[in-house]
Every structure is written in structure tokens, then in C-alpha cells.
Amino acid sequence: MKSYRKELFYKTKTRRAFINITRDVKKCLAESGVQEGLLLVNPMHITASVFINDDEPGLHHDYEKWLEQAAPHEPIEHYRHNDTGEDNADAHIKRQIMGREAVVAISGGRLDFGTWEQIFYGEFDGRRNKRVLVKIIGE
């Protein structure tokens, strides 16, 4: 069994953002040399998501609007977590809705994806350096 590990780094200029990381993950897969296996991608932070969906700016706008309506950033004092001095309680909720991780099949040395599947890093408390872990096991 082969195993591979890499950290990817992202820093968004805005509090919330969606970044297509598919190309970076594909580079990891090529480096790993794994032909058949499973690939795990997850943020190493708890106010961010890795998820698989469409690379369409209108949709990302809809996600942003929907999530902000579901769990608004303000008023800050609405959330007890923010009594600790944080202002990111909403980001912890948004991350749960969008999920933490993606697990992807590797077949024939490629991400085993349908036509429109793309991997995104979803940031909900950005403007800081963040890490995304890629772990691959297989043969």
C-alpha cells in the first residue's frame, strides 16, 4: 500500500470565499503515483469546508447568500461562542452545513469524477493563512 500526504495553503482576501482547488489536488495525485485508491481532502481548520460542486460564479453567489441567511455573521452577540472574544460562530455553523471533507475515488491514476465535479475550499473566516490536507492511500 502506498500513502501520500501534502498540505496546501490558502489565504483569502475576504471573510468568505470559494476557491477551486481541483488543479492542486490533481498535482498531489500525480505526485503520489497512486493508481487505485481513495483520496481525502479536508481543511485543517474548523471554520472552513472542502466540498465538491459546480465551478459557476452564480451558484457561488447563491451559496454565499443562502448561507448568510441561514446563519448570519451579525449580530455577533447573537452567538454565545462569540462571548469568548471570537466573531466567527457563524463560520462554525456554515462549515457544518457545507461539510468538512471530500473523499474521492482514484481509478486509473485519475480523480474518478463525473463531468461537472470540482473540488472547492470554502472559507467562512478568512484573511488568515489556512491549510488543507490531502491524504491518499492505495496502490
Added chain:
Amino acid sequence: MKSYRKELFYKTKTRRAFINITRDVKKCLAESGVQEGLLLVNPMHITASVFINDDEPGLHHDYEKWLEQAAPHEPIEHYRHNDTGEDNADAHIKRQIMGREAVVAISGGRLDFGTWEQIFYGEFDGRRNKRVLVKIIGE
């Protein structure tokens, strides 16, 4: 290490539907011959979910109602994604809430499930041919 891959095919008559695919996944597992390992099931589409829950029609009705309230299909023009000519922005949101994939333990050649765990394909933009990927690795 053994690895196995299969695509399952589903086409729903309605826009939204939940299909119990446990039997189909079990057939894959039997074909794979894997005794100990992990099994990944995911739609190869981005307006559908694979999830694990109860095979109870009342619950599926509740899911349908709750999701439609959380992210209504109409008005279509409420979503910027639909400016592209699509009408399925709500389906992309519903899929995020319900999740993309299920990862299941395989122990002793069986899906390592509790009493009530069943695998569902959740369709949110149906009436078209859709694919579900089953990937198994183990020994």
C-alpha cells in the same frame, strides 16, 4: 490491496426522489470479494446526494418538505445560477445540506451497519439518467 469500481444507473420520474440503493451496493461488495476495507458511494453529479438514513416513507416526506422549505425550487429567478439557463440552483443547495457521499466500513465481507442504516440516492434534479459510483478498497 484489492480495488473495485462500478457505476450504478438511476433515472427518477420526478424532479426529486429518494431511492434505496442498499441492495445494489451490497451486490457490488459481493462482486469485489473485499472482506475488510472501506466503501465509497457518491453520485457523479452535483445536484444529487448519497446518504445513509431510514427507509421510512413518512421520513422521506419530511425530508422533501423540509428541504423545499429551506431552499425552494421556485421562484426560479431567485437564484443567480439560474440566469445561466438552468433551473436547478435549489438542487445544488439541497445536495450540500444532505451531503455528497457515504463512506462505509466493510467488516467480514459485509457492510458494517447498525440495524436501521440504509443507503439512499437523493435526487434533486431528476428525470435524466444519472450515475452513482461505488469504489471499494481493502483485502
Added chain:
Amino acid sequence: MKSYRKELFYKTKTRRAFINITRDVKKCLAESGVQEGLLLVNPMHITASVFINDDEPGLHHDYEKWLEQAAPHEPIEHYRHNDTGEDNADAHIKRQIMGREAVVAISGGRLDFGTWEQIFYGEFDGRRNKRVLVKIIGE
């Protein structure tokens, strides 16, 4: 390839609760002897979640409040699932929002976590004995 399986047991005193199970999962990892691989943790029940987030009581209060607002327990008769005699339809919805399982990378014999990542069992229909499955594969 090594594989390892263990069931953990939890019983909450309240209907809903979040339990930090990181220590228990780490014990499983140590027992398994796996150095490089993947670890799956999931409830064997369909009204509970395993998820990764922050061990901060204020945040857990916010999750509880937010989930209860999103899918209230009462009125019981609001949900068709509860016509079966159950009163836990809301718990099936809460579990979908929070997710079923966590998949964690194992690197150098350790859970490959960022600073604040902790594993939680999220109970939404407690006061009964419940099982959580830990499955590890790797080398």
C-alpha cells in the same frame, strides 16, 4: 494492509448532547498499530452524527439553538415520520445537517489534525445506549 474495528458506546442523559470522543478514537488508533492510513468514525444509528469541530461549550450551545430552530422537535405531529409512533423526525433531519461520519487521515501513527480539530458524537435522540463504529485501514 492492516484493518481494525471497534465499537464505542455512549448513553446521554438528555435528548440532545455533544460528546468529545477524540480520546476514545485515539485509543483505537493506538490499538490498531496503523501508521499510515484512513480512519472512519460513524454512529451506527440514524439520529446521531459524528463530526469534527471545536471543543467550546458556547459553540455547542449555538449548534443546539441553531439546529432546534432549523428543525424543531415540537410540535411532534408536524412530522409525518412521527405518525409511526416515533417522536424523533427532527433528529433524523438534524443528523443530515450535521453529517453522518468523519474520515480522518492517519500519518505517523497519529490523527492528522489541525490545532483545533476534535471529534464529536452528536446525539439528537438520546437517553438510550448507542454505538459508534471506528474502522481503520492502512499499514
